[in-house]
Amino acid sequence: MPDCASSLAPATMIDGAASGRAGRGPFRPEVWLNARQRSSVRLAVYYFRAADVAVAAGLALAALWALGDLDPRTLTLGAVIPLAVGAVAILALLRGLGLYRFGPNPAPLIHLACVVLAGGLATGAALGLGLALGQGLGPVIPWGVGTTLVLIALHGLWLTLVARWRRQGALSPNIVIVGATRNAEALIERALERRDLNVLGVFDDRLARSPDSLAGVPVLGAADALLSHRMLPYVDRIILAIDAEAGPRVRDLTRRLETLPNPLTILVDSETGRDAVLTRLAGAPLAQIGGGSPDARAFVKRLQDLVIGALALIAAAPVMAVIALAIRLDSPGPIFFRQRRHGFNQEAIVVWKFRSMRHAAADATASRQITANDDRVTRVGRFIRATSLDELPQIFNVLTGEMSLVGPRPHAIGMKTGETESALLVAEYAHRHRIKPGMTGWAAIKGSRGPVNTEAEVRRRVELDVDYIQRQSFWLDLWIILITVPVLLGDRAAVR
Template sequence: MLNLKGLLNRVLDVTLILAGAALAYQLRFGDSAPAGTAAIVASTTAFSMALSLAVFHAFRVYSDQATKPLGSVLGQIEFVWLMTQLCGLLVTFCIHRTDLVSRLWFGYWTLITAAALALSRLTARIILGRMRHAKSSPRSVAIVAASEHCDLLIRRMEASRESGFHAVMTLDPHASHQLRNAAISRHASIPAFVQHVRTGNVRELWLAMPLSEQPLITSLVKEFRNDLINIRFFPDVSSLSLFDGGVIDMIGMPAINLVASPLSPLALANKDMFDRVFAAIALLVLSPLMIVIALAVKLSSPGPVLFTQRRKGADGQVFRIFKFRSMSMHAHDEGVLKQATRNDPRVTRVGAFLRRTSLDELPQFINVLIGDMSVVGPRPHAIEHDAFYQTVVDDYIHRYRIKPGITGWAQINGFRGETDRVEKMQGRVDHDLYYLRNWSFALDMRIVAATVLKGLKHGNAY
């Protein structure tokens, strides 16, 4: 059932969409709009407002906003608003009405409303944070952890001041001597730490240690079990976790991810929906260019227009990737695949241009549309190369925890083209893993924009 808070949030968002459309109308047309423009703008805005109610609800925009990190909330609202606009744009394509909508007004409207929606979330978070902070005095915290992990907790605490926690002392049982500074007492002696906790009005004891420290954990819990102190356990799994070792709810019980996909099922579903809409629009817009390229490939040398090759996708599933053929037809040994090199005689003149400008990759939007690939993700390699690099490159296999992409973080950072040395492939994999750990819709948009700006010509593509 829709509660009052949820209703108010929906009313606010719809109002911001309407206000953004009105402001964009004034910026674009002023008092000199052509006849009939106001009616078109009104109908387009009304459709988007109605569509937003369905799309925002489907993507759970209004659920648990207070408990999510601010960056996640802002990224989600921007992603879902853009999805709403893309869906509306796709509908106008299908009914052949795009010529009636001012592109400049639509762009202004999208950007203004995106900023307004983000600002509303930011303002709400600031107000709620101050209200929570005003209701409760800061809780003093004593932390038991190794120095590096302890410093991480303190930084997180300082970055989340609205939580109301304040570190006053620490214990590193493996430190060689006791350290002090003006703000935080750092102990190496357990008895001195225990005494300081009891005399220092400490309200929280955080145990942030690996599971191998179970005897110390047990002894500290027993020591303070009769004190009015909240004792919390933050298991240090940094030496085991490949990705973010955060706590998740699994079958109603808390679990810690050690080696698992860092993207949640909801994030993967959102990414997949965006990919398919983006691919459909890209194929519609780029179809004239792709027809010209297909004719050029066909006339440049005998053979098919498209080149297909078996690649691995998400979870290692094999699919056939589509590219415009850039090489002349040639035979190769079974199970052996030779990468293209500089001045490779197999590359045709048309193919050389297509490879330099990445235009040979355009048919991969078909792979995205049918669900084999993503717009942004780790680039897939030939299966023959996978078999080799998996044995010599650290964490290579984890690239396949999500769908491979047409472009990726590694490609815009220079790791493109021939991988003639293991070090090059290791650098590519390191960038792919960075992308997995730090994925967001904003990062995807940054990569797409950088690909358009940088990818039209690249020195490593040949």
């Protein structure tokens, strides 16, 4: 695995919570990427595998065409089968040899040697099958040589990109440690030697006893400070490193930290100093962008967003142009309304909507939620809110990857229910952020739309959102997308 030591230069803290305490540490990544951006980098492996499939299949067709065997009138199964088997074999070998993994990889020369081996074995299998079918050498040799050479070039590019991402820290898990204990210090010291994960900071609820730093990593505040720390969107995993004999303290911290969307791992005392725990942490998935779902499901969800989102934008473009003109003619102010809301892993994103209220009455923090016959809403605003057309610009948020077509609806940061911030009413509120927010969602088609004016409404919204996260699938998303328009248009009771 490439050595990341030179790239993990100290950087200033991204939060001022530890003013006066140590503010720099040895693990800071070269480039700060939040969990959503890092997950997007990790999904690049699927695009690369798709490129390999295109190369193997495309060159097979090219070989048949070059030798004049692609004419449908003369094409035979005997000519096609060897190349089809060869293409499948080389793709299976590339995957079987582990050449698409982000974990500790062999040296680049070994990786490329494996590509050559896969190409040679696949070509041999195709050639043997072709001879057995009486096809002779045919197009197999040109295909095998050409495919192997192109794959060597592609995998060389792949290795270059992976090395760059690794230098930037995009492929090494970002963790924070709760508990400035000897367990934590041993973990940090061993991690510093291995350099396969980034320890962003330490938190301890007994600040009076804790040092300014632990093995060079700054102590950034008390455990409660982590609950609202600006570092959270960058954190893949929280490590609780409390001595095992402090049972009540472990249970209390676990209860408090489990309200966060970030995965929590408890470091057992007997594991301290062992490579096993470091290997397990370094090899653990980064923060999952699909609510704990495998990367393959997250990749399918992203493709769904891109394909359906692009088609929706094309279809909605004329309607959006008419709405923009109507807003401009109806009242003074900008066409769009932008609001900061929470996205995946509590990342702050800017969500786009058509402006439906008078510009002077804009409420960026949703401190006053919408009500029936709200005097802030314009004439055009009443129509586009009633039909949910004001949400159409969020297609841009979907295409840029900040949102998904389906997911929990993003709430404004600091949104209030009555006089209390909504996020404080339900302990599991932040669990909504374990997946990217959506233009529509399970809660929306189940009747939980618009303002949440009571604690019971907030609780029901959270329950529906968490239920969706646990059940998310391609087919469920497709069903929600299809049912959204008739459900919204048929609902005259919801305040929007």
